Amino acid sequence: MAESPSLLFKNNLKEVTQLMAMHAALAGAGPGRKHRVEVLNKSAILFACASFEAFIEDLATRSFDHLVLKSQNHTGLPKAILKSIAEMLRNDKNEIKMWDLAGDGWRNVAEQHKQNLIRKYIGPFNTPKPHNIESLLKELIGFPETYPIWKWQGMTVIASKNKLKDFVELRGALAHGSKPPSPVLKKDVNGYIKFLATFSVRLSNDMRTYCELLTGEEPWDSVQYGAVT
Numbered sequence: 386m387a388e389s390p391s392l393l394f395k396n397n398l399k400e401v402t403q404l405m406a407m408h409a410a411l412a413g414a415g416p417g418r419k420h421r422v423e424v425l426n427k428s429a430i431l432f433a434c435a436s437f438e439a440f441i442e443d444l445a446t447r448s449f450d451h452l453v454l455k456s457q458n459h460t461g462l463p464k465a466i467l468k469s470i471a472e473m474l475r476n477d478k479n480e481i482k483m484w485d486l487a488g489d490g491w492r493n494v495a496e497q498h499k500q501n502l503i504r505k506y507i508g509p510f511n512t513p514k515p516h517n518i519e520s521l522l523k524e525l526i527g528f529p530e531t532y533p534i535w536k537w538q539g540m541t542v543i544a545s546k547n548k549l550k551d552f553v554e555l556r557g558a559l560a561h562g563s564k565p566p567s568p569v570l571k572k573d574v575n576g577y578i579k580f581l582a583t584f585s586v587r588l589s590n591d592m593r594t595y596c597e598l599l600t601g602e603e604p605w606d607s608v609q610y611g612a613v614t
Contacts, residue, residue: 387605389593390447391585394440401436401578404429405571426569427559430577434513434556437581441513441521442503447604448526448592449499455600459491463599465527470498499525512553515546522592532591537583537613545584552577586610 404425449466456462474494506521507513515535522528535545558565586608596604607614 386603387447389586389589389605389608390440390444391582391589391608391610393443394436394585395582397436397439398433398578398582400432401429401574404432405574422571423569426571426574429574430552430556430569431559433574433578433581434553437585438507438513440585441507441518444589444592445503445521445525446499448522448528448596449495451596451602451604452526452599453492453495455602459495462495463527465523466495466498466525469502469524469527470494473498473501512557513549514553515549526595528592528595532595534584534588534591537587540580540583545580548577548580549584552580583610583613586613590614 407425452462452466459467502521502525505511506517511517519530523530535542537545540548555565555569559569589605590607593603593605593607596602
């Protein structure tokens with residue numbers, strides 16, 4: 386069985402772990418605000434967000450590819466995917482584009498559709514905010530909003546979405562050279578890392594359940610982080 390996307394995300398966070406180790410080596414691990422090491426905290430936020438964007442893309446790609454791989458022909462795809470691809474073809478200015486579906490060509494059309502949606506929602510001009518994640522997964526694989534990906538013990542849906550929104554906006558400010566309204570502290574980095582790790586597990590496991598429901602096969606192992614499964 387393949388590893389969960391959330392485990393790959395954890396591995397990609399090694400740079401953040403190294404930065405936090407440098408933080409402790411330079412400023413100590415005791416309480417109190419540390420001076421001249423905020424740049425490490427800011428760098429950690431940038432690394433963490435880049436890793437999270439890669440995680441969302443990997444999760445979406447592997448889920449979609451699993452559904453396509455397990456389908457003998459295009460009729461085996463969920464109706465939500467067929468509807469979304471049909472809309473893409475209708476909007477294409479190439480009037481003979483529809484013929485690309487002939488034979489096994491539907492797989493190439495599906496691949497193009499996947500790439501278009503990933504660029505649309507988490508590409509260079511967008512960010513992995515809650516709305517973009519929900520829209521990507523809904524349009525790409527028909528993932529319903531009924532799955533409790535934003536809620537777990539100690540975290541409400543509103544608090545979860547606000548946490549991710551604040552994280553992405555902080556990353557945006559840092560990436561564009563803007564000064565955040567308050568200093569970026571080590572506790573902020575640790576808080577965001579814990580949140581992202583928990584969210585990645587919840588999302589990976591729910592996506593696994595959804596793909597298994599549609600195909601009868603599990604795309605990857607389930608994982609656990611604390612009390613979250």
